[in-house]
Amino acid sequence: MNGIRVSNLTKRYDDTLAVDDITFTVPVGAIVGLLGGNGAGKTTTIGMLLGLLIPTAGAIEVLGHDMARDRFPALARMNFSSPYVSLPQRLSVAENLRVYGHLYNVPNLEQRIAELAAELELRDLLHRPAGKLSAGQKTRVALAKALINRPELLLLDEPTASLDPDTGDWVRSWLERYREDTGCTILLASHNMAEVERLCSDVLMLKRGRIVDRGTPQGLLDRYGRKDMEEVFLDIARDRRHAVPA
Amino acid sequence: MNSGSSARTAARRIWGLLYRHLALYRRSWPRLLELAYWPVLQMCIWGFTASFLAARIGNAAAVAGATLLGGVLLWEVALRSQMGVAISFMEEMWSRNLGHLFVSPIRPWELITALLLVSVVRMLGGVLPALLVAWILYAYNLFSLGPVVVLFFMNLMMFGWAVALGVVSLILRHGAGAEALAWSVLFGLTPFSAVFYPVAVLPHVLQPIAEALPSAHVFEGMRGVVLQGIVRWDHLIAAFALNVIWIAGATLLFARQFRQARLRGALLSIGE
Numbered sequence: 001m002n003g004i005r006v007s008n009l010t011k012r013y014d015d016t017l018a019v020d021d022i023t024f025t026v027p028v029g030a031i032v033g034l035l036g037g038n039g040a041g042k043t044t045t046i047g048m049l050l051g052l053l054i055p056t057a058g059a060i061e062v063l064g065h066d067m068a069r070d071r072f073p074a075l076a077r078m079n080f081s082s083p084y085v086s087l088p089q090r091l092s093v094a095e096n097l098r099v100y101g102h103l104y105n106v107p108n109l110e111q112r113i114a115e116l117a118a119e120l121e122l123r124d125l126l127h128r129p130a131g132k133l134s135a136g137q138k139t140r141v142a143l144a145k146a147l148i149n150r151p152e153l154l155l156l157d158e159p160t161a162s163l164d165p166d167t168g169d170w171v172r173s174w175l176e177r178y179r180e181d182t183g184c185t186i187l188l189a190s191h192n193m194a195e196v197e198r199l200c201s202d203v204l205m206l207k208r209g210r211i212v213d214r215g216t217p218q219g220l221l222d223r224y225g226r227k228d229m230e231e232v233f234l235d236i237a238r239d240r241r242h243a244v245p246a
Numbered sequence: 247m248n249s250g251s252s253a254r255t256a257a258r259r260i261w262g263l264l265y266r267h268l269a270l271y272r273r274s275w276p277r278l279l280e281l282a283y284w285p286v287l288q289m290c291i292w293g294f295t296a297s298f299l300a301a302r303i304g305n306a307a308a309v310a311g312a313t314l315l316g317g318v319l320l321w322e323v324a325l326r327s328q329m330g331v332a333i334s335f336m337e338e339m340w341s342r343n344l345g346h347l348f349v350s351p352i353r354p355w356e357l358i359t360a361l362l363l364v365s366v367v368r369m370l371g372g373v374l375p376a377l378l379v380a381w382i383l384y385a386y387n388l389f390s391l392g393p394v395v396v397l398f399f400m401n402l403m404m405f406g407w408a409v410a411l412g413v414v415s416l417i418l419r420h421g422a423g424a425e426a427l428a429w430s431v432l433f434g435l436t437p438f439s440a441v442f443y444p445v446a447v448l449p450h451v452l453q454p455i456a457e458a459l460p461s462a463h464v465f466e467g468m469r470g471v472v473l474q475g476i477v478r479w480d481h482l483i484a485a486f487a488l489n490v491i492w493i494a495g496a497t498l499l500f501a502r503q504f505r506q507a508r509l510r511g512a513l514l515s516i517g518e
Contacts, residue, residue, distance in 0.1 A: 013511070047511060050349040054508045076351040085345035085514070088266060088337075095269045102262025103350040105255045129273075145346070 002061070003028045003153050003185030004049065009058035011044050011209075018044040020209035021058070026187055026202075028152075031179055033196040034189040035229075036206030037237050042189040045206070046155055049187070050080055063153055076104060081146035082157035083139070089131025093122060093141050096130055097148055104149035116144040120174070136167035143171070147178070153185045160195060168192075172199060193229035203229075205236050212236055259352045263360035267334055268367070281368055285322045285376035292318045293384045313472050315386045317441040317465060319376060323399055324439075324461055325432050326372040327406030330365025332413045332428035339417070345514045354504055361414075362407055369403065391471045397482055398464050404489040405460045406432070411496035415503040418512065440465050460488040 004026040011019040019041040026032045034042045047053035049060060051071040060067040065074035087096045094113060101109040117123045120140045125133060130141060139159065146154060159175070160168035172195055179186055190196050196203055197217045205213040205220070213220065213236060217229055224232045234240065271277050296311025338344050347357065380386040389395055409432055416424040438452065439461035445453055456462040463485035470478035507513050 043514075044511065047514060052345065052348055052508065052513045053511050054505070072351050072353065075349060080346070080349045082345070084342075086342040087346065088270070088341040088343050090273065090341075091266065091269050092273075095266075099262050099266040099269075100346070100350065102265060103259050103347075103352050105258055105351075 001028045002026060003030070003063060004187060005059075005061040006045075006049075007059045009045070009048060009060065010056045011041075011048060011053065012056045017209050019048070019055075022206075022209075022211045024204055024211060024214070026185055028185050029179070029183045030201050031175075031186040031188060031199050033200035033203040034187060034206060035193075035196055035203055035233060037191075037233075039208075040206040041209040042206055043157060044209075046080075046157055046187070046189055049155060050078075051075060076149065077151060078153040078155065079104075079146040079149055079151040080155045080157070081142045081159060083142070083159075083161045084157065087130045087141065087145060090129055092127050092129055093133075093144075094126040096141070097144055100145050100148050106149055112148060113144075116147060120144050135162050136164065136170075139163055139167065139171060143174070150182070151184060153187070156186060156188045156190075158190055158192075159188065160190075160192060168195070175199060193233055197229045205233075207236060256353070256356055259350075259356050260360045260363070263347075263352065263357065264363050264367075267337070267360075267364045270337070271367075271371075278371065281326075281371035282375040285319075285326065285372040286379050288318050288322065289315070289376040289379045290383070293380060293386070297384060309473065311384075312386065313469055314442060315380055315384065316388060316391065316468050316472060319373065319380065319388050320398055320402055320464065320468060321436070321439070321441045321461075322373050322376060323369060324402040324406040324409075326369035327365045327403040328410040328413070328432050329406075329428060330368035331361045331407055331410030332417075334361050334364045334368075335414045335417065336425060336428060339422070348513050354501070358411070358500070361410075365407065365410070366403070369406075391468065392477075394467070394471060394477050394482070398468060401460055401464045401482070401485040401489055404493060405464075405485075408489065408492035408496040409435070411493070411500045415496070415499045418500075418503040418507045421512065421515075435459060435461070438462065444469060458488065460485040460492060463488065 002025045006022060006024050009019055009022050010017070022045070034045060036042050044053065048055050049062060049067070051067055062074040063077050065071065067074060088099075091099070097113045097116065098109065101112060106112050113126075117126055120143060122140055122144060125137055125141070130138070133141060143159070146156075160171050163171065175186065176199060178184060188196070188199060200217060203214065203217055203220060204211050215223065220229065220232050221227065224235050226232050226235065292314050296307070296314050299307035300311050338347060377388055380388065413424070413427045413431055416427055438448070438456045439459055440448070440456055441461075445456045445462055445466060448456055463481040467478045467481040467485070470476050470481070
């Protein structure tokens, strides 16, 4: 069973082809990485999966719902986090979580907020304005917002961007544990190759809007004859070396 | 999900967004002060002007003063309603929160309903202190016009909302470049709304513009009550009918621009 099914998805802005006829599936419970350089089409793809963008062509099915005709039931069962989209800075952490708890119709909301505060070490921050938090604290709050509705599908756009290595590692460990505990499906867009290698069971390599390669991290390393995903990424980005046929 | 349950869920989403704005006011007294500042200032300026004229000229000026104060107070209803919607939408844009909102299950109509409710709160926060100042300083009670005042309020709120939806649509289309319209667009319609003078005072060529504005009919109606002591139902019906047309047009414009924004990918980048 698939959490996400994308068929022949295309997005064109005037003369620019941002996403070019991509097809992929994300099985339920998997963590799949969307990897590519700037302008590769990762954010556009995520935007279409979230219903923020209307595709030029193709079909998207999320948790069994056709996003073109029936996106709201799917949106209620998924969530999203990105360092490039903020929460209201002047509201406290608790107020922000309350707002999104209402938007996602979360039952026993105060109890859910208390649970998330305990899990994500936010208890001392609940009454602080969101704008007064450090980057690491903001990331934890953004994760709490993304988990408020116990999503079955989580879309994460560069979840550890601008975090120090210690906080980044904490977030990655937390995501691994969360996926194991809940069976949540995660699609992760990232520039961080170590993160993708560690978290993802499958990787989609995007370049100029097309999926140019895909596979497990180990499979890609073997095919390109490299030691880490960063080298694989550079091979693909710079057309340096092509995969060795198995 | 049955219809009762989905109505409750929709109401909860609307409350969520309303709560977001109320929480903002709860923790910021300058924001609360800002709501009342301009309407109270306007009331002071025009109230003292009316008092001065009444003292110099007598009864005719007192009647003119009542028309003036009624005009100031009622026009604030339209202004605050319009700004309430437009500025609340811009608050989401400024805090770069629109991306989160539009990927939540909130429907566009629920978002608009929440913004309208926020605007009612903002309007009351501005107009009630001005009403109080008019009553304390000038012994002017707008409600002495009778229950018809409620219909004037409703019409002006609806007109403010229609204009606000137009402004929000332009922000969706042009981004931050259209922000200034949130403050200025209704001021531009003041001369045609015949707030302080009858439509007949306008040059003939401009009168059709005034006739097309619900606000002009409201103020003609208000002058009917103040000057002749009669309720001009013809103007009130015209105001309601025009408001229906204005709101329908603004809603269509919003729906079109929202879809265009989703086509262009503007919902994530709007305001940047």
